Amino acid sequence: MHIELTEMLRCPEPHGEAFLVMSTGEMLGRMVRSGILGCPICRREFPIVKGIVNFAGSGMRDAGCEPPADATHPASRIPHPVDSETLQALLDLSGPGGYVVLVGSAARHAVGLAGLMGGIHFIGINAPPDLDELPVLSLLVCRGMIPLRQTVARGVVVGSDRLGSDWLSEARRIVLPGRRVVVEGEDVPVPVGLTRLAVGEGLFVGERR
Ligand SMILES: [Zn+2]
Numbered sequence: 001m002h003i004e005l006t007e008m009l010r011c012p013e014p015h016g017e018a019f020l021v022m023s024t025g026e027m028l029g030r031m032v033r034s035g036i037l038g039c040p041i042c043r044r045e046f047p048i049v050k051g052i053v054n055f056a057g058s059g060m061r062d063a064g065c066e067p068p069a070d071a072t073h074p075a076s077r078i079p080h081p082v083d084s085e086t087l088q089a090l091l092d093l094s095g096p097g098g099y100v101v102l103v104g105s106a107a108r109h110a111v112g113l114a115g116l117m118g119g120i121h122f123i124g125i126n127a128p129p130d131l132d133e134l135p136v137l138s139l140l141v142c143r144g145m146i147p148l149r150q151t152v153a154r155g156v157v158v159g160s161d162r163l164g165s166d167w168l169s170e171a172r173r174i175v176l177p178g179r180r181v182v183v184e185g186e187d188v189p190v191p192v193g194l195t196r197l198a199v200g201e202g203l204f205v206g207e208r209r
Pocket of ligand 1: 015040
């Protein structure tokens with residue numbers, strides 16, 4: 001996880017937002033390879049193992065576990081038909097800076113999008129287990145929510161394996177007003193506060209009001 005991401009994180013428990021406290025172990029450049037994040041409100045602790053922050057467990061006991069399976073939305077075996085240029089255009093991303101969040105299998109787009117646009121940091125939520133973190137990609141694991149503060153993302157892409165209403169509501173919560181959420185599905189439960197801009201070619205594009 002990129003060290004500067006620390007101030008964007010939040011505890012997954014349903015209490016107010018508060019900055020998590022980082023104690024770093026091993027660092028590799030600006031990436032934290034091991035360490036612990038602590039919540040000052042509920043005192044939960046979240047381990048960072050091999051660069052991946054695990055918000056899913058109940059403590060160190062679960063360190064290093066696989067991302068939780070989304071039982072109601074099994075991973076699609078279909079390869080991604082959408083290319084990076086299309087995704088960049090749909091997200092209306094121009095210019096460097098900020099964070100783009102990739103949920104589930106959409107984390108596979110990080111390398112392609114990073115090749116088109118420098119200076120954006122990508123955050124993968126419950127990425128496929130074969131993906132490793134990169135200098136441009138931080139990986140977080142969490143159950144049913146995105147452990148980020150509200151309105152921190154320049155754009156969000158929700159993968160076809162995470163089409164539940166919980167993930168779409170979370171995408172809407174973290175994206176900045178006037179910015180976009182692209183979903184790799186057409187028939188999706190559109191959350192309140194997201195305006196439908198386009199549907200087709202297996203994709204839904206929405207904009208936060
Ligand atoms: Zn907490």
